[in-house]
Amino acid sequence: MHKPHVVIIGAGYGGIMTTVKLQKLFGIGQIKITLVNKEDYHYQTTWLHENAAGTLHHDRTRIPIKEVVDMNKVDFIIDTVVSINPSEKKVKLKNGELAYDMLVIGLGFEKTTFGIPGIRDHAFSIESINSARLIREHLEYNFANYHLDKVNDNARLNIVIGGGGFTGMEFAGELVNRIPELSAEYDIEKALVRVIILEASSTVLQGFDPQLVEYAMTSLQSRGVEFVTNAAIKECTQDSVIYEKDGKKCEIPSKTIIWSAGVRANCIVEQSGFETNCGKVEVRDDLRSPEYDDVFVVGDCAMIIDKETDSPFPPTAQIAIQQSSVIAHNIKALIEGKATEPFKAKSLGTVASLGHHDAIGVVLNNRKVFGWKASVMKKIIDNRYLLKLGGIGLVMKKGKFNFFY
Amino acid sequence: MHKPHVVIIGAGYGGIMTTVKLQKLFGIGQIKITLVNKEDYHYQTTWLHENAAGTLHHDRTRIPIKEVVDMNKVDFIIDTVVSINPSEKKVKLKNGELAYDMLVIGLGFEKTTFGIPGIRDHAFSIESINSARLIREHLEYNFANYHLDKVNDNARLNIVIGGGGFTGMEFAGELVNRIPELSAEYDIEKALVRVIILEASSTVLQGFDPQLVEYAMTSLQSRGVEFVTNAAIKECTQDSVIYEKDGKKCEIPSKTIIWSAGVRANCIVEQSGFETNCGKVEVRDDLRSPEYDDVFVVGDCAMIIDKETDSPFPPTAQIAIQQSSVIAHNIKALIEGKATEPFKAKSLGTVASLGHHDAIGVVLNNRKVFGWKASVMKKIIDNRYLLKLGGIGLVMKKGKFNFFY
Numbered sequence: 156m157h158k159p160h161v162v163i164i165g166a167g168y169g170g171i172m173t174t175v176k177l178q179k180l181f182g183i184g185q186i187k188i189t190l191v192n193k194e195d196y197h198y199q200t201t202w203l204h205e206n207a208a209g210t211l212h213h214d215r216t217r218i219p220i221k222e223v224v225d226m227n228k229v230d231f232i233i234d235t236v237v238s239i240n241p242s243e244k245k246v247k248l249k250n251g252e253l254a255y256d257m258l259v260i261g262l263g264f265e266k267t268t269f270g271i272p273g274i275r276d277h278a279f280s281i282e283s284i285n286s287a288r289l290i291r292e293h294l295e296y297n298f299a300n301y302h303l304d305k306v307n308d309n310a311r312l313n314i315v316i317g318g319g320g321f322t323g324m325e326f327a328g329e330l331v332n333r334i335p336e337l338s339a340e341y342d343i344e345k346a347l348v349r350v351i352i353l354e355a356s357s358t359v360l361q362g363f364d365p366q367l368v369e370y371a372m373t374s375l376q377s378r379g380v381e382f383v384t385n386a387a388i389k390e391c392t393q394d395s396v397i398y399e400k401d402g403k404k405c406e407i408p409s410k411t412i413i414w415s416a417g418v419r420a421n422c423i424v425e426q427s428g429f430e431t432n433c434g435k436v437e438v439r440d441d442l443r444s445p446e447y448d449d450v451f452v453v454g455d456c457a458m459i460i461d462k463e464t465d466s467p468f469p470p471t472a473q474i475a476i477q478q479s480s481v482i483a484h485n486i487k488a489l490i491e492g493k494a495t496e497p498f499k500a501k502s503l504g505t506v507a508s509l510g511h512h513d514a515i516g517v518v519l520n521n522r523k524v525f526g527w528k529a530s531v532m533k534k535i536i537d538n539r540y541l542l543k544l545g546g547i548g549l550v551m552k553k554g555k556f557n558f559f560y
Numbered sequence: 561m562h563k564p565h566v567v568i569i570g571a572g573y574g575g576i577m578t579t580v581k582l583q584k585l586f587g588i589g590q591i592k593i594t595l596v597n598k599e600d601y602h603y604q605t606t607w608l609h610e611n612a613a614g615t616l617h618h619d620r621t622r623i624p625i626k627e628v629v630d631m632n633k634v635d636f637i638i639d640t641v642v643s644i645n646p647s648e649k650k651v652k653l654k655n656g657e658l659a660y661d662m663l664v665i666g667l668g669f670e671k672t673t674f675g676i677p678g679i680r681d682h683a684f685s686i687e688s689i690n691s692a693r694l695i696r697e698h699l700e701y702n703f704a705n706y707h708l709d710k711v712n713d714n715a716r717l718n719i720v721i722g723g724g725g726f727t728g729m730e731f732a733g734e735l736v737n738r739i740p741e742l743s744a745e746y747d748i749e750k751a752l753v754r755v756i757i758l759e760a761s762s763t764v765l766q767g768f769d770p771q772l773v774e775y776a777m778t779s780l781q782s783r784g785v786e787f788v789t790n791a792a793i794k795e796c797t798q799d800s801v802i803y804e805k806d807g808k809k810c811e812i813p814s815k816t817i818i819w820s821a822g823v824r825a826n827c828i829v830e831q832s833g834f835e836t837n838c839g840k841v842e843v844r845d846d847l848r849s850p851e852y853d854d855v856f857v858v859g860d861c862a863m864i865i866d867k868e869t870d871s872p873f874p875p876t877a878q879i880a881i882q883q884s885s886v887i888a889h890n891i892k893a894l895i896e897g898k899a900t901e902p903f904k905a906k907s908l909g910t911v912a913s914l915g916h917h918d919a920i921g922v923v924l925n926n927r928k929v930f931g932w933k934a935s936v937m938k939k940i941i942d943n944r945y946l947l948k949l950g951g952i953g954l955v956m957k958k959g960k961f962n963f964f965y
Contacts, residue, residue, distance in 0.1 A: 288704050289708055292705075299696075303694055
């Protein structure tokens with residue numbers, strides 16, 4: 156008897172949660188589940204900015220897959236997906252090939268540079284444990300070098316964030332908390348260190364409530380962050396960033412440019428021949444690809460239009476996690492020959508952290524929150540995810556309980 | 561009434577201990593004492609290899625000068641010495657000039673490269689808090705980059721130590737203790753990391769007892785250190801080191817070359833017109849310059865021939881500390897019109913650390929010690945110095961008590 160083979164590629168929020176849900180829905184041996192991921196760990200992308208700033212160790216952000224996935228029910232393969240062949244129902248890996256009956260694509264996002272010269276080679280991005288850890292070390296390395304250069308080089312102490320979106324603002328908030336420590340460690344006057352956010356549009360945190368944006372800017376400015384809006388980055392070199400504002404070109408000497416202005420869905424989806432909109436698959440209501448009945452798409456690779464606003468849902472962890480429940484349910488429905496159910500987003504609100512004890516957000520019924528209260532809500536949301544993923548044990552191990560200090 | 565003005569340049573072992581001794585010998589206002597140093601701290605040069613390896617924080621190694629020097633008795637100037645004019649009795653600083661009645665030169669050592677191309681630009685050296693801290697960060701930075709290079713680059717994980725003398729061996733001993741931590745932190749297989757000591761002569765730790773040398777080599781080899789003797793470094797680049805052995809040139813890809821094969825007395829002494837032997841002043845028995853009655857030289861800038869062996873005393877902390885007592889005593893004698901006393905070295909032995917719990921050494925009456933016992937002796941010697949410098953309070957703050965773990 157052929158057991159249906161479900162293959163999940165990518166262990167981000169969507170992929171890992173689908174796997175965990177599936178292993179709960181099926182008994183041992185009922186179906187064959189394979190999870191493929193580049194690393195032997197899942198990580199919380201929404202915490203990476205803290206790892207990059209050095210305020211939270213990356214081991215808190217990552218979770219070994221074997222801790223949350225039942226290896227009796229799931230085959231776990233550490234490998235990199237090269238391409239998908241949906242007509243042949245195969246996934247090509249760097250070191251092999253997998254045939255599937257049903258596929259869940261959860262390959263996440265990648266950096267996009269809009270063709271700006273130098274971004275790919277000289278700018279850093281907050282996209283993985285490896286890249287976040289490198290930013291932390293890059294900052295330290297430049298601080299450590301400062302007193303050893305023949306001429307003191309401000310490019311070592313100017314940190315430029317390209318893009319004042321969610322990630323850029325959250326990173327800035329952590330960074331200004333970290334700078335006093337870095338300054339003490341490397342004997343550098345705190346006042347010499349600059350953190351500059353360059354934002355191409357007229358405001359940071361576009362789409363957020365203006366009152367909350369103002370709160371966020373004031374909070375960061377009071378801790379030393381400088382904002383330049385309407386500033387389009389034109390080029391990055393190893394030692395500087397060039398931007399244009401009001402028709403004039405300006406240059407900031409900087410060896411640390413954090414690019415947080417552009418992400419897109421993983422290119423593999425488009426390159427594998429799926430029909431895409433901005434690189435994403437416009438999935439059916441039940442989260443299947445419109446072209447293939449046996450392919451689900453979750454998270455950043457999927458696009459769903461919010462009928463209320465007529466624009467796509469944002470690519471958030473929250474949406475990916477909600478989708479994973481529906482996908483797991485629908486996989487079971489298809490195997491049992493039942494009808495699939497449609498995805499309905501349930502907004503729990505959005506909170507952006509601004510450092511240890513500050514945040515802004517919009518929660519249930521569009522209520523605005525800010526300050527310490529918002530930062531506590533953020534932590535509760537994060538702990539709630541850990542609870543769903545790995546139960547109370549995981550919350551105790553990796554959760555955030557520093558509400559008061 | 562003119563108070564004699566004693567100027568001490570350099571707050572290394574010799575300079576700081578002379579200052580501390582002088583402030584004990586004289587009451588407030590009896591003489592004018594000025595200490596000049598580049599930084600506002602003194603540091604234990606013999607601990608820097610631990611800071612460089614990352615096994616000990618540099619704040620343990622450095623001591624704020626105001627903690628051990630009585631600011632009621634001593635004027636402390638943070639500045640860099642540019643030159644000395646002994647005929648005019650003046651010291652030129654970067655930001656000023658000082659006139660003295662008596663001078664103590666304690667300007668320490670600097671790196672010498674024997675003209676080998678690339679050493680100055682691409683090799684690191686363990687010579688100051690700044691340079692040791694940079695080595696620690698350079699190691700971490702390369703480990704952090706390893707998984708982000710398009711092609712894995714072994715030059716990031718090969719650590720080459722140029723020179724198997726005291727410093728090179730002690731650094732290797734700490735480094736191999738640190739590598740398991742670094743490997744875990746950056747998800748790198750421990751076995752991929754190499755530590756290679758290149759030694760130009762036929763043996764490491766030249767001058768040490770052969771039995772102890774063998775013990776040291778075996779200890780380090782068992783923890784993964786590779787030795788290449790009779791290997792003369794010919795060139796360093798940013799990514800490799802080239803050496804010659806048995807007439808053949810070999811290249812090791814490495815971004816981390818620690819140069820520990822050559823130090824010399826600070827060039828300022830020679831450049832200021834003092835008669836020198838290999839850059840050092842061959843001082844009189846009472847530690848004064850042969851040319852100037854009012855100039856003492858202490859530590860690495862002084863040369864004294866050991867009459868028993870007919871060769872110069874090695875440039876150790878121990879000798880510098882012993883000299884400082886005699887210099888302080890002789891300054892008082894000269895001021896009081898009494899005869900100076902000659903310096904007599906008292907060897908307390910030499911211990912080289914090989915990591916946390918291992919060491920080799922020769923102590924009183926040429927007794928050989930090694931292993932845990934020697935490492936404890938090393939720590940006791942270090943704590944003894946702290947006691948002399950700043951009393952029991954300083955021992956409690958900066959001492960080493962990890963005898964058993």
